[in-house]
Amino acid sequence: MVQDSWQRTIEYVRVSLTEACNFCCPYCRPTAITPESQTNLLSPEEWLVILEAFHQLGIRALRLTGGEPLLYPYLDRLLQKLQDRQWFEDISMTTNGSLLAPRAETLRLLGLQRVNISLDAVEEATFDERTGRTGQLQAVIDGIEASLRAGFKTVKINTVLMESLSDEVVRSLLAYMDKWPVIWRFIEYMPFQGQKFRGPTFEMWHQQLERLCGGKLVPVGPASQTKVVTGFGPATYYRLPQGNLVGFIFPMSHSYCDSCNRVRLTSDGKLRLCLLRDEEADLVSLVRQGKTAQELAQHIADVLQLRKEQHEGADMDVPKRAMWRIGG
Template sequence: MQDSQGRVIEYARISLTEACNFCCTYCRPHEITEAMAPVLPASFWMSVLEALWLGGVKAVRFTGGEPLLYPHLYELLEAVQKKGWFSDISMTTNGSLLSQQADKLYTAGVRRLNISLDSVEEEGFAQAVGRSGQLERVLQGIEAAKTVGFKNIKINTVVQKPMSDEEVRVLLHYGDTWNVVWRFIEYMPFQGKQSHVPTFQEWKAQLERIVGAPLELVTDRLGFGPAQYFRLPSGQRIGFIFPLSNQYCSSCNRIRFTADGYLRLCLLRDEDLELKRMVQQGVDAQAILHCIEEALQGRYASHDGEAIEKVERPMWRIGG
């Protein structure tokens, strides 16, 4: 399956729910509860996933909102595991519910986790997620995931503002202690412009100053996503995802699906194809694949850079 630019699509990100028990400042203005969120049944996603498998997709990541709030999660995961369609099944979570569900996720076939963690300091974390007293739950979730056998854990921090060298050192220390890959993600102003945030080059220069040496580019592939990975002098690996100041559109291999049943061709463009009615009408997976392939022929070579304030669908309605 290829798009209009000849890019091979091998990775799909599926937002299972818009519901989330956090309201991070860069994502959503208020909490979206399960009662407020659209919910599509596992059977809907199985039809879409079969089409993606037929189209050659190798990796699927389940996201949200908070995917652990999706009421049909384990029905879906167990069905996908039974089919054996994909070589890589992963999930992005805020970690707050992970300590109770890590074992169940692993048993259901999820093997890689991305966990959002914008601060390891109680006050800073509370400010980031709009909730107090939640940091310990996330830390327990990370430990639980490690205990049950997850060996590929990435921690995601959105760089919303310039950080002091000491703040960065603390995050790197935790990453080394946990033996996880810490990834730094560029803030994207979906909710409007704000004061200057670090660019790729500025952030890379700060890390190099902190560790006292150039960052060594890691060429080994660590998953199917867009991150660029570097090795520190200590051997620790870190990742950068800076889609605005270090655009990677030419190598984009992914498509997204929203929790209300739309295919989204680009995170930063309002180019959506409704699939819900088609699936509900009972069309087969081959027909769904055909529609997806047709939509991909209208894909642009790149996004519009910092003009993303024009994007109408907010981040929380697209999926993490």
């Protein structure tokens, strides 16, 4: 295992495969991304050198993201090569779900173990507003249900809380939680695209759920004991009174910097040490210079010592790299 200078063990890496996406969510990107976002992609072979270096450092979990990772043209080939090597004990993917239904079974057979699907609204007009597209809600629902049929270890739903939700909207989300055997996670809005932080905060959302559910949310505790169910991410998990498992990811009002166990790789091959900071290290250039995985591993271990103790929270400057260029 590799640690940073604050003695945090790094065991989880998120890889953005492409900046391209067929949605245009306002908290991620303000306008549609052109086909240029599919140029200069890393090949599966280049990713394998980088990922072997992380494997040598003891990284246990890998998450594939984007943009929309299902738009990465070599996804199946990369998954097959990873399945052949068995470097990671947990391989998962975050997707908007709209392209998932016809591919869910194949992805599971290629070794994908978990899938997280973004769903920011369950009412069609609001969903269209949240995604910048029309008529895609049913495709996402189909993707969720196909994933449940495919037999992934877990299917999680990610909902970004762009503002406080009415009780009526929250009740509609709770109804879907009863319908689907998924883990629903609620994610605090983060200040990308030049916008400022806005609620609800961790405490506000916790209180609203307890009030509408008619009982206390029971903590599901320590993350190290629940990874078999919840994975390696930063969410804090609770049981609703009716038994459903929900996750909270609130990096602004309820920071988890002291236990942060992950780093990110951008689709242009940069190692980003913190989502909310702009410090990066260029890995793909070293790969293209012929560096071995072992040499790359030593470089990564050195760079990890530059990680800061924490970010500045709601008072932070807006990161220079937009969210769609970092990876979800």
